[in-house]
Amino acid sequence: MNREEELFKKRLKDLASAADRRGIAVFTDFMNLNELNIFHSCTREFGYVSYQLFGGYEHAERQIAAFLPDALSYSYDFPIISLKIRPLQKKFAEDLSHRDYLGALLNLGVDRSKIGDILVGEKEAIFFCEEGIAPFLQQELTRVRHTPVLVEEAAPDEIQVTEHTEVVRGTVSTVRLDSVMSVALKASRSSLVSLIEEGKVFVNGRLATSNGCQLKENDLISVRGNGRFRLLTLGGQTKKGRCVIEIEKYL
Template identity: 50%
Template sequence: MNKEEILLQKRLTELSRVAYHRGIVTFSDFLNLNELNILHTTPKDQWMTRYETFGGYGFSERQMAAFLPDALYYEYQYPIQAIQITPSSRKFAEELSHRDYLGAVMNLGIERSKIGDILTRDGSAILFVNEDLASYITEQLTRVKHTVVNAAPVFDFREDYQPDYETIKGSVASIRLDTVLSLAFPLSRSKLTSYIEAGRVFVNGKLISSNGYRLKEGDIISVRKMGRILYDGILSETKKGRYMITVRKFR
């Protein structure tokens, strides 16, 4: 690990120590895929508590870690607030991307670690942020690129929300990581292999560098700069021993 990764690991284990000694739940900032991998691969003997992760909805990529003492005597909630961003006038609104929304929020002086996923749909966006910054964002965010917008908190956001996705069905020889990825992404197996070996592929937030990693039903696979898929499982097996499977490719 490099210096920054070592410092992150120390911060996370310190949060676990504080949770243990004070008997309270402590939370990290939003962690990206690399940071989640550090969390998941830190040796168990360095943790003084167990931990869970969540990002505001079940399929989130950027997630906070919650460190939970054994004698937890109260219910807890992650300090995450969903904010909906909509154009004031759809007639004059530009077509805005994830990058546009992220840039507008960070231009308010907000660090990336305080921002979770940004979901774009139908000309608007749902933004997940640290709840301490929610009021500031709803008051100050008035424009994304050249589009005037309104930002308002969403208090009834469903945790089982699913982003838009495409269902893909197909036949594969095995349930290896590389074969399932080749069904979802229009790239050669050799290209996907190079992505895996280069550390660009994560399963459930954990870096996987083996092409032959066997997937389990419900696994979420993230390929950096390409997208995410959910492996739904085997539909049937053919007489020739191939598997008909289905995956969800998130848009």
């Protein structure tokens, strides 16, 4: 681990200790994939408390951890607010990307760790943030690129998180990480090894350290800069002995 990662690990231990000492739920900020990997790698070191992870919706990539003392006997809520960004005049709105929305938020001086996933829809986006900064974002975010926008809070039962996916089918000689990535990303196995070596590939939120990692059904693979996909099924074998796989790719 580098110094920044060691400091993050120490921060996790301090939060777990605070939850145990004070007898209350204590929360992290939103963690990215690398931070989630560090979190999972050191859970034994704060085994004296339990924990829960949540990012505002099921299968969120960026998540907050709640450290919970064993004596906790009351209900708690994650400090997460969901906000919707919509154009003031939809017919004149630009086609905005995830990068556009994120850039507009960060240009307000907000730390990335205070913002969770951003789900981009047609002419609008839903994003998740820590509740403490929600009023500021609602007041200050008035434009994304050249499009005037309004930011509104959405009640949980109003949010319909629709993730766009496509199913990709193919065959592999073995259910190794690099083989499955080759089918999902339509690239050669050799060209994908560098992504694994550079620490850009995560399986179920944990850093993948070997291209020979064996996958199983429902494993979620995230590749920085290339999106994420889930291994849905392992089918039968072809006449040549190759395994038939089905992948759900998030668009």
